[in-house]
Amino acid sequence: MPEGPSIVILKELVAPFAGKEIIAVEGDAKxxxxxxxxxxxxxxxxxxxxxLISLEGFTIRIHFLLFGSYLINERKxxxxxxxxxFKEGEINFYACAIKVLEGDINSHYDWSGDVMNEKWDxxxxxxxxxxxxxxxxxxxxxEQEIFSGxxxxxxxxxxxRVRVHPKSLVGKIPSRKMTExxxxxxxxxxxxxNWKKKNELKKHWLAHTKKTCLRCxxxxxxxxxxxxxxxxxxxxxxxxxxx
DNA sequence: TATAATGTTTGAAC
DNA sequence: AGTTCAAACATTAT
Numbered sequence: 001m002p003e004g005p006s007i008v009i010l011k012e013l014v015a016p017f018a019g020k021e022i023i024a025v026e027g028d029a030k031x032x033x034x035x036x037x038x039x040x041x042x043x044x045x046x047x048x049x050x051x052l053i054s055l056e057g058f059t060i061r062i063h064f065l066l067f068g069s070y071l072i073n074e075r076k077x078x079x080x081x082x083x084x085x086f087k088e089g090e091i092n093f094y095a096c097a098i099k100v101l102e103g104d105i106n107s108h109y110d111w112s113g114d115v116m117n118e119k120w121d122x123x124x125x126x127x128x129x130x131x132x133x134x135x136x137x138x139x140x141x142x143e144q145e146i147f148s149g150x151x152x153x154x155x156x157x158x159x160x161r162v163r164v165h166p167k168s169l170v171g172k173i174p175s176r177k178m179t180e181x182x183x184x185x186x187x188x189x190x191x192x193x194n195w196k197k198k199n200e201l202k203k204h205w206l207a208h209t210k211k212t213c214l215r216c217x218x219x220x221x222x223x224x225x226x227x228x229x230x231x232x233x234x235x236x237x238x239x240x241x242x243x
Numbered sequence: 244t245a246t247a248a249t250g251t252t253t254g255a256a257c
Numbered sequence: 258a259g260t261t262c263a264a265a266c267a268t269t270a271t
Binding site for chain 3 (some may be wrong): 065066068069078094095096097174227
């Protein structure tokens, strides 16, 4: 479920409920649910992997982590963490982390850090990367403070596409190559979005979960890399190791 | 059936 | 006191 593009899809799917009044609330979420009742949704937003339901004076933040899911005008067997009922239908959220953010949503988020946001600022990302020269690029790409919305699939696909070894050190990657990585992180996120909408995301994976490099036919290495120990799929031959 | 996976927070240990 | 890291949590497809 997660990764920024999937949240953008959710935002689009619930758009018909924007401006509508929540007439009832249910679920296991440990928040003051009464607060939502009889309130109109001001807007649905997203910041990276955060799905945001903005109301008057506060915002509900939903994070799907690894296993979260949602259903619109449908339910499943397990109990929802949060259900929002409207006159027009319902939205059910499962297995997610829910939190209330007080006040103006803009005071909580820097939109320029979200690769999917129109305010995305690649120069700022580059500046932040300069501060962490000793980190591996596989960890850096997953830093939500730098690349909000980028997840493990995007990480692997970006690095394969720009031919950079996941264990490369940020400080050793030439500036021009770094710019390429940053640009590809945004570009691939939108490719991800479009392919996911067409339900053909996996078809376009070049490295993630792959066994063989389609460029040179050598094996794709699967390894848990970096401090974050997330799995990386890469070609030792085609991806340059900057160390 | 056991395992692993698109993720993050927490609190213990250093 | 600051950093680091393993554990905890959740669900579903293979």
